[in-house]
Amino acid sequence: MDPRIVKLFKKAIGSESVLTDPVQLxxxxxxxxxxxxxxxxxxxxxxxxxxxxxIVRICDTEGVPFVAxxxxxxxxxxxxxxxxxxxxxxxxxxxxxxxxIPNQRVTVEPGVTNLEITRQVAPFGYYYAxxxxxxxxxxxxxxxxxxxxxxxxxxxxxxxxxxxxxEAVLPNGELVQIGSSLPDAPGPDVLGLVVGSExxxxxxxxxxxxxxxxxxxxxxxxxxxxxxxxAGSAVSDIISAGIVPAAVEMMDxxxxxxxxxxxxxxxxxxxxxxxVELDGPSAEGAELFAIVESTCQKSGATRVxxxxxxxxxxxxxxxxxxxxxxxxxxxxxxxxxxxxxxRTKLPEVLGRIRLLEKREGLRIxxxxxxxxxxxxxxxxxxxxxxxxxxxxEKVAGEILIYCVEAGGSITGEHGVGADKREFMPRMFSxxxxxxxxxxxxxxxxxxxxxxxKVLPTPRLCGEVPGPYREHPVERAGLGERF
Amino acid sequence: MGVTQALRQGSVEDxxxxxxxxxVAVPERPEELAQVLAAATLDKQLTVLRGGASKLGWGRxxxxxxxxxTTEKLNALxxxxxxxxxxxxxxxxxxxxxxxxxxxxGQHLPVESAFANATVGGIVATNDAGPMRYRFGTPRDxxxxxxxxxxxxxxxxxxxxxxxNVAGYDLGKLVSSSHGTLAAIVDVTFxxxxxxxxxxxxxxxxxxxxALAHDVAVLHGSQVEFTAFDISxxxxxxxxxxxxxxxxxxxxxxxxxQARQLVSSAPTMVSGEEERALWxxxxxxxxxxxxxxxxxxWLPSNLAAVFSLFDRVRANGCRVAMFTGRTSxxxxxxxxxxxxxxxxxxxxxxxxxxxxxxxxxRASRRLKEQVDxxxxxxxxxxxxxxxxxxxxxxxxxxxxRGPI
Numbered sequence: 101m102d103p104r105i106v107k108l109f110k111k112a113i114g115s116e117s118v119l120t121d122p123v124q125l126x127x128x129x130x131x132x133x134x135x136x137x138x139x140x141x142x143x144x145x146x147x148x149x150x151x152x153x154x155i156v157r158i159c160d161t162e163g164v165p166f167v168a169x170x171x172x173x174x175x176x177x178x179x180x181x182x183x184x185x186x187x188x189x190x191x192x193x194x195x196x197x198x199x200x201i202p203n204q205r206v207t208v209e210p211g212v213t214n215l216e217i218t219r220q221v222a223p224f225g226y227y228y229a230x231x232x233x234x235x236x237x238x239x240x241x242x243x244x245x246x247x248x249x250x251x252x253x254x255x256x257x258x259x260x261x262x263x264x265x266x267e268a269v270l271p272n273g274e275l276v277q278i279g280s281s282l283p284d285a286p287g288p289d290v291l292g293l294v295v296g297s298e299x300x301x302x303x304x305x306x307x308x309x310x311x312x313x314x315x316x317x318x319x320x321x322x323x324x325x326x327x328x329x330x331a332g333s334a335v336s337d338i339i340s341a342g343i344v345p346a347a348v349e350m351m352d353x354x355x356x357x358x359x360x361x362x363x364x365x366x367x368x369x370x371x372x373x374x375x376v377e378l379d380g381p382s383a384e385g386a387e388l389f390a391i392v393e394s395t396c397q398k399s400g401a402t403r404v405x406x407x408x409x410x411x412x413x414x415x416x417x418x419x420x421x422x423x424x425x426x427x428x429x430x431x432x433x434x435x436x437x438x439x440x441x442x443r444t445k446l447p448e449v450l451g452r453i454r455l456l457e458k459r460e461g462l463r464i465x466x467x468x469x470x471x472x473x474x475x476x477x478x479x480x481x482x483x484x485x486x487x488x489x490x491x492x493e494k495v496a497g498e499i500l501i502y503c504v505e506a507g508g509s510i511t512g513e514h515g516v517g518a519d520k521r522e523f524m525p526r527m528f529s530x531x532x533x534x535x536x537x538x539x540x541x542x543x544x545x546x547x548x549x550x551x552x553k554v555l556p557t558p559r560l561c562g563e564v565p566g567p568y569r570e571h572p573v574e575r576a577g578l579g580e581r582f
Numbered sequence: 583m584g585v586t587q588a589l590r591q592g593s594v595e596d597x598x599x600x601x602x603x604x605x606v607a608v609p610e611r612p613e614e615l616a617q618v619l620a621a622a623t624l625d626k627q628l629t630v631l632r633g634g635a636s637k638l639g640w641g642r643x644x645x646x647x648x649x650x651x652t653t654e655k656l657n658a659l660x661x662x663x664x665x666x667x668x669x670x671x672x673x674x675x676x677x678x679x680x681x682x683x684x685x686x687x688g689q690h691l692p693v694e695s696a697f698a699n700a701t702v703g704g705i706v707a708t709n710d711a712g713p714m715r716y717r718f719g720t721p722r723d724x725x726x727x728x729x730x731x732x733x734x735x736x737x738x739x740x741x742x743x744x745x746x747n748v749a750g751y752d753l754g755k756l757v758s759s760s761h762g763t764l765a766a767i768v769d770v771t772f773x774x775x776x777x778x779x780x781x782x783x784x785x786x787x788x789x790x791x792x793a794l795a796h797d798v799a800v801l802h803g804s805q806v807e808f809t810a811f812d813i814s815x816x817x818x819x820x821x822x823x824x825x826x827x828x829x830x831x832x833x834x835x836x837x838x839x840q841a842r843q844l845v846s847s848a849p850t851m852v853s854g855e856e857e858r859a860l861w862x863x864x865x866x867x868x869x870x871x872x873x874x875x876x877x878x879x880w881l882p883s884n885l886a887a888v889f890s891l892f893d894r895v896r897a898n899g900c901r902v903a904m905f906t907g908r909t910s911x912x913x914x915x916x917x918x919x920x921x922x923x924x925x926x927x928x929x930x931x932x933x934x935x936x937x938x939x940x941x942x943x944r945a946s947r948r949l950k951e952q953v954d955x956x957x958x959x960x961x962x963x964x965x966x967x968x969x970x971x972x973x974x975x976x977x978x979x980x981x982x983r984g985p986i
Binding site for chain 2: 200201203246254261277279280292295297313314315380383384441473474507509510514535536540543
C-alpha cells in the first residue's frame with residue numbers, strides 16, 4: 101500500500117492501532133471459512149466510532165477497499181480481506197454501554213460477544229435470545245451483519261427481530277443512527293435492510309438490542325427413531341397440533357456416531373434422533389410436553405428420554421452442538437453445508453442426499469434444525485485422496501441445488517459471503533440481483549465496502565475453494581459450528 | 583400507456599385527500615402493474631399506490647395526483663403451504679379474508695388492523711399492526727418474502743418462501759413502512775402461527791394513570807407471556823389494562839390467575855364472543871369518531887410521563903378523546919378541538935423527550951397544512967432518500983406525500 105496512505109491511517113487513529121507486520125496480518129487472512137484466504141494490506145484497530153469514521157473517510161477519499169471484521173467466526177467468508185484493501189477490526193469496540201432493564205434493552209458496541217449480553221442481564225432474569233452456537237465468542241457486530249440465528253430461532257426469530265437500533269458508519273464516512281429504541285419510525289425499514297447485509301452497506305459501531313424475560317420453564321426430550329421419515333412425521337404432527345417448540349433438532353446415524361465419539365452424550369444408537377425443546381410458562385410446558393411425548397411414541401419412537409434436570413439437558417445439547425466438530429473424529433476432512441428447504445420437503449431432500457451419497461461414494465452426515473427446514477449436511481472426505489476435495493465441494497454445491505429446487509434457500513444462517521455468491525442466480529433473477537446491486541450502489545457508489553461479497557461477481561484471484569478446516573476458535577474449544 | 587384495458591377514469595371516490603386523480607389503473611396481473619408503473623415513470627405521472635384505501639389519507643396533502651394504481655384485482659391467494667406454515671398472497675388480498683382462509687387449517691397471520699378492508703400489501707407498506715404485536719411483532723417481523731414491481735417495469739423478488747433464509751438483501755423489510763414510496767408490492771409471503779386453542783382476557787380498571795403505570799411495570803417484569811397487553815384511556819378519565827392470554831386451555835387459565843395476582847385492582851375476565859368484541863372495540867376506538875388521530879411511541883418506563891403530557895394537552899383546551907396502545911410503547915391518540923389547539927397538542931408531544939415518532943395519521947387537510955404529518959427526519963431517512971433515488975429516480979411514487 102502507498103506509504104502516504106498508511107501514514108494517513110496512522111495519523112488518524114495512532115500508529116499502535118495500525119497493524120502492518122505480515123506475521124500479525126496472517127490472523128486476519130480468513131474467518132471461520134478458512135479455505136478462502138487473502139492477505140490484507142493493513143489491519144486497523146479503531147477504538148471508537150470516530151476512529152471508524154476517520155478510517156472510512158480515508159478509504160473513501162483514497163479509493164481503498166475495506167472489510168469490517170468482528171471476531172472472525174463467520175462461516176461464509178464475509179470477513180475475507182480484499183486484495184489491496186484494509187481490514188477494520190471492531191474487536192476493541194467492546195464496551196457494554198447501557199443496561200436498561202425496565203425497557204428491556206441493552207446498548208453495546210459491536211465487539212461485545214453475544215453471550216456477554218446474556219451475562220449482563222441474567223442476574224435480572226433476562227437473556228438475549230439469538231443463540232448461534234459460536235455465541236461464546238462471536239460478536240454482536242458480526243451477528244448484525246449476518247442476521248445470525250441459532251437453535252431457538254424457530255420460536256424466537258433471528259437477530260433482525262432483536263435489534264432495535266444501530267449507529268453505523270456509511271461507506272462515505274458519515275455516522276448515522278438507524279432505527280430507534282422506539283417502535284413505529286415512519287419510512288422504509290432501513291434497519292431491517294442493514295441487518296443481514298453482511299457488512300456491505302455500513303459498519304455498525306453501536307447496537308441497541310432487545311432482551312427477553314427468561315421463560316418460567318424449559319423442557320427437553322430426545323426421541324430415537326429407526327427412520328428419518330418416522331422422525332419427520334413426529335415433527336409434522338407436533339407442529340400440526342399447534343405447538344411451536346423453542347427448538348426441534350434432528351441428527352442422523354452418521355452425526356450420532358460422530359457426537360458419541362467426541363463428547364459421549366450417551367445418545368441411543370438409532371437411525372435418527374430428534375431433540376425437542378419447549379419453553380414458556382410452566383403450566384403450558386406441562387400440558388404441551390405431554391402431547392410432544394405421546395406424538396413421538398405414536399410416530400414410532402423406539403425410545404424417548406426426557407431431561408430430568410439441567411445437567412441432562414446440557415448433555416443432550418452438548419451432543420447436538422458438538423456434532424459438527426465431532427465429524428473430525430470419523431473423517432479426516434469434512435465440508436459443512438447450510439441450506440434450507442420447506443419443512444415438509446425434508447424427507448424428499450434427505451432422500452436425494454442419500455442417493456447422492458451412494459452415487460458419489462462420500463459419507464454425508466446430517467444435522468439439522470428440523471423445525472425450520474435448515475439443513476447442515478456434513479460431507480466427509482479425505483483430502484489426501486486425489487480429487488476428493490473437489491468432489492466434496494461438488495457434492496456440497498449439488499445439495500444447495502436440491503434445496504433451491506425444493507423451494508428453499510442456499511443459506512439459512514451462515515450467509516452468502518464470498519462462498520455462495522455464485523449460487524445467488526439460482527435463487528434470484530438477474531433483475532432481482534440487479535436491484536440488490538442498486539441498493540448497494542446507493543450507499544456505496546465507489547464499491548469499496550466489503551466488495552465481492554453477497555452478489556455474484558467473478559471470483560477474486562488467489563481464492564481457492566476447498567474443504568473445511570478447523571478454525572482456531574473451535575480448536576480452542578470456544579465455539580462450535582451449527 | 584399501452585395497457586389501456588387496465589385504466590379507468592378517476593372519480594370522487596378515488597380522491598386522495600380531496601384530490602381526484604384523472605386516471606385509476608386496475609391491473610389484473612403483476613406484469614400489468616409493472617407496465618403501468620414503467621409508463622408512469624416515463625410520463626412523470628405522480629402516482630399513489632392503493633390497497634383497500636383504508637389508510638389512503640396517511641401522508642402529507644398532495645397538490646397533484648396523476649394516477650392511482652389499485653391492487654383490488656391483484657387479490658389472489660397464491661399458496662397456503664399449511665404444512666410449512668407459510669402463505670403467499672397478492673398484495674390486494676384483504677387481511678380478514680386471508681385470515682378466514684388460513685383458519686381452515688387452524689392457522690393465522692397474527693396481525694390485526696383497525697380497518698375492515700385493509701389489505702396484506704397495505705399492512706406491510708404502513709407496518710399496520712394491532713395488539714398482538716406485543717407478542718408477534720409487526721408485519722415486517724412475519725414477512726419472509728416479497729415480489730415488487732419497480733418503477734422501471736421490472737418484477738423482482740427478495741426473500742423466499744422458507745422461514746429461515748439469509749440470502750440476499752431483505753427488500754421486504756425495506757418496503758415495510760415505506761408508504762408506497764419505493765416500489766409497488768405485488769405479493770407477500772408470511773410465516774404463520776397456529777391459532778391458540780384457548781384465549782382469555784383480563785380487564786383491570788384504574789382511577790389514575792400512576793397506578794396503571796405501576797402495574798404495567800410489574801407485569802413486564804413477570805414471566806406471564808401475554809399475547810396482547812394493552813392500555814386504553816378515554817376522556818372520562820377511566821383507564822384500563824387489557825391482558826390477553828392465549829395458549830392451551832390449562833395454561834391459559836394458569837397464566838390468567840398468575841396475572842390476576844400481580845394486578846393491584848380486581849380485574850374481570852372475559853372470553854369467547856365478549857372477548858372478541860372487547861378487542862375489536864379496543865383496536866377501532868381511536869378511529870371510531872371524528873377527530874385527529876396521532877400515532878406515536880414511548881419507552882415503556884415513560885408511560886406515566888405520557889399520561890402527564892395528556893394532562894398538559896388538556897390544560898391547553900384540547901380534548902384527549904381516546905388513547906389506546908400497546909404497553910410495549912406504541913399507540914394512537916385521538917385529539918379533538920380547533921385545528922390550532924390540536925396543532926398545539928401535537929407540538930406538546932413532539933417537544934417532549936418522553937415520546938417519539940409522532941405522526942399525524944388522520945387530520946383535516948387544513949391541519950395537515952399547518953403541521954408536518956411525518957415530523958422531523960431521522961438518520962435513517964437520509965439513507966432512505968439515497969435508496970429512493972435509485973428505486974424511483976423520476977420521483978413519482980407518493981410524491982410529496984410520503985415520509986421520503
